[in-house]
Amino acid sequence: MQLKRVLTLRTVVATSAGLTLASSSFVAAVLVANYVLGDTAWIAILIGGALCFLAAACFSELNGLLPTAAGIRLYFSRAFNDQVSLVISLLYMLIVVIGVVGVESFILSQVLSEAFPAIPPYLWIVVMLLLVTGMNLRGIKMAGVFQDVVTYSLIAVMLFIGFFALYKVGFKLNAPLSPGGATGMIQAVAVGVFLFVGFEWVTPLVEEVTQVKQISRGMMIALGILSVVYAVFTVAMTAVVPKATLVASPAPQLVLARTVLGDLGASVMILVILATSLKTFNAGIISVSRFMYASAREHVLPAVFSKISMRFFTPYVAIITLFFIGLLAAALTMLTGNYVVLVGLAAAMESIVYTLAGLAVISLRRKMSDRERPYLIKGGYLVPLLTALVFTLLAVAVLASDISALLYIAAAFVVVLVYVNTAVPRLKKKYEARKPAARRRPARAPEGLESK
Amino acid sequence: MATQQEIKESLETFTENYNNNDRLKIMNRDWNRVVVVKATDVDSVHTWVLQDGVLKLKEGEADAPDLTVISDSETLADVFYGDITPIEPYNDGTLRIMGSEDDITRLDFICLMIWGE
Incomplete structure (x- = not known):
């Protein structure tokens, strides 16, 4: 039996890469470059990409074993327990949404207000979020082909600008093989993980492909492409523009485009930033609103989030709530101007999730040893153990270098833990009380009575 | 374990409520x-x-379905009688649905509208 509509490998790669490519990725790329000496950011980026391959292998095994759109919610609940799964899933959604929306909206507003100085930056955020919220409320989705075109065009533009910039400086790099001390390199790799945030969000598509292995292949190809593209573009940025200028700018990609291609390059890059941010906001709202809806349906979030539009079949309360969360995250980021902390926060959270993915593989190999695995990581426990160890180290490295990120993540953890231990049991109790007293399913006649 | 007849009755109840x-x-x-x-x-x-908003139930398998719902008989009967939401067994891995994410969500929306929370 074959499903009517199946996705191609091209779309799986574009989805994985597309979810990862955000305007804020370039801020992280500059942070990576700033931790190492000379034009050696490529080393940290390639190491970061290679480490994400380890995590991708773990997600591939988990996804093959438990093919579901529920993702980590199911993997972690089977591997550990429901409480751990719930705490991590809620924390992940909260931090990644606030982190990515906060940084993304800050960058976008700065870029657009530079292009159109008469319009206040925050107004741009409101307009963009309204646009994406409106699309989601009406159930309008960007077509798969359109998303493929946007993602592959973005990759092509980055490669073109990157190589053109390097060509302009005669491919002369400043000490490209001497990154400096180990501490700087570890911190660079840790922040570099942010460049790949979201590559695994393609796993919910597992029910739409002909073979589970297509998802793993798609993730690996996307990681390979992204590693090379980010490495080329970041080295081009540091080779052409002084690091201090890049660090001071919320949109270093725009600085590079303007430096090498003048106003034309800047205009093209503004369009690219606009398309990328729209895509990122859209992907975020779709994923998180569906997560909120599903959580409300299993009574771990208030029932109001399961309300759906009678006209468009969309979870409108969840979508509108996300709109306001987005506005708040953007306002706070603009007020404080501290968008860099959000990069650290999201990178640390992502590392924690990858650590748990490694541990989940180990746990499920013991708990579900007899289940068929379409994708089994070779080498026994080596890769999952390495994943858990490496990403623990990277999470510690990010949080140790940014005390604000550590405080925020600790505070968010406490809030979510208290919520899961106090509010969730109450919600479940409330649901049980509302349930019809009798089951709708007719009671079965006792054995032997059926024939009388 | 539910019987084939119980599953059939649950699907008929669901179809009737839908229509x-x-x-x-x-x-x-x-x-x-x-x-x-x-x-x-x-x-x-x-x-x-x-088709055109009307739901019809048939015995047997279709060649190229848009969605395939797979689970043990107890879960299927409970879900389609509306005694449990599909999300609960879906999130704990008991219920598997093959198809696009949007279609899966739509199917849950329909259950919600028929049976309530």
Whole structure:
């Protein structure tokens, strides 16, 4: 039996890469470059990409074993327990949404207000979020082909600008093989993980492909492409523009485009930033609103989030709530101007999730040893153990270098833990009380009575 | 373990409730889909054909369904009688649905509208 509509490998790669490519990725790329000496950011980026391959292998095994759109919610609940799964899933959604929306909206507003100085930056955020919220409320989705075109065009533009910039400086790099001390390199790799945030969000598509292995292949190809593209573009940025200028700018990609291609390059890059941010906001709202809806349906979030539009079949309360969360995250980021902390926060959270993915593989190999695995990581426990160890180290490295990120993540953890231990049991109790007293399913006649 | 007959009755109850809901029929008039429901522990395969908002149930399997719902007989009977939401067994891995994420969500929306929370 074959499903009517199946996705191609091209779309799986574009989805994985597309979810990862955000305007804020370039801020992280500059942070990576700033931790190492000379034009050696490529080393940290390639190491970061290679480490994400380890995590991708773990997600591939988990996804093959438990093919579901529920993702980590199911993997972690089977591997550990429901409480751990719930705490991590809620924390992940909260931090990644606030982190990515906060940084993304800050960058976008700065870029657009530079292009159109008469319009206040925050107004741009409101307009963009309204646009994406409106699309989601009406159930309008960007077509798969359109998303493929946007993602592959973005990759092509980055490669073109990157190589053109390097060509302009005669491919002369400043000490490209001497990154400096180990501490700087570890911190660079840790922040570099942010460049790949979201590559695994393609796993919910597992029910739409002909073979589970297509998802793993798609993730690996996307990681390979992204590693090379980010490495080329970041080295081009540091080779052409002084690091201090890049660090001071919320949109270093725009600085590079303007430096090498003048106003034309800047205009093209503004369009690219606009398309990328729209895509990122859209992907975020779709994923998180569906997560909120599903959580409300299993009574771990208030029932109001399961309300759906009678006209468009969309979870409108969840979508509108996300709109306001987005506005708040953007306002706070603009007020404080501290968008860099959000990069650290999201990178640390992502590392924690990858650590748990490694541990989940180990746990499920013991708990579900007899289940068929379409994708089994070779080498026994080596890769999952390495994943858990490496990403623990990277999470510690990010949080140790940014005390604000550590405080925020600790505070968010406490809030979510208290919520899961106090509010969730109450919600479940409330649901049980509302349930019809009798089951709708007719009671079965006792054995032997059926024939009388 | 539920019997093949119980699963069939649960699907018939669901179909009847769906077709009695005019609002649902209007909302789904453009959502033409074929849904196969399969039990893992008893010999039970049924196909729903949703065409122009009207839902019809047939015994047996369709060639190219848009959605395939697979679970043990108990879960299927409970879900389609509306005694549990599909999300609960889906999130704990007991219920598997193959198809696009949007279609999976739509199917849950329909359950929600028929049975409530």
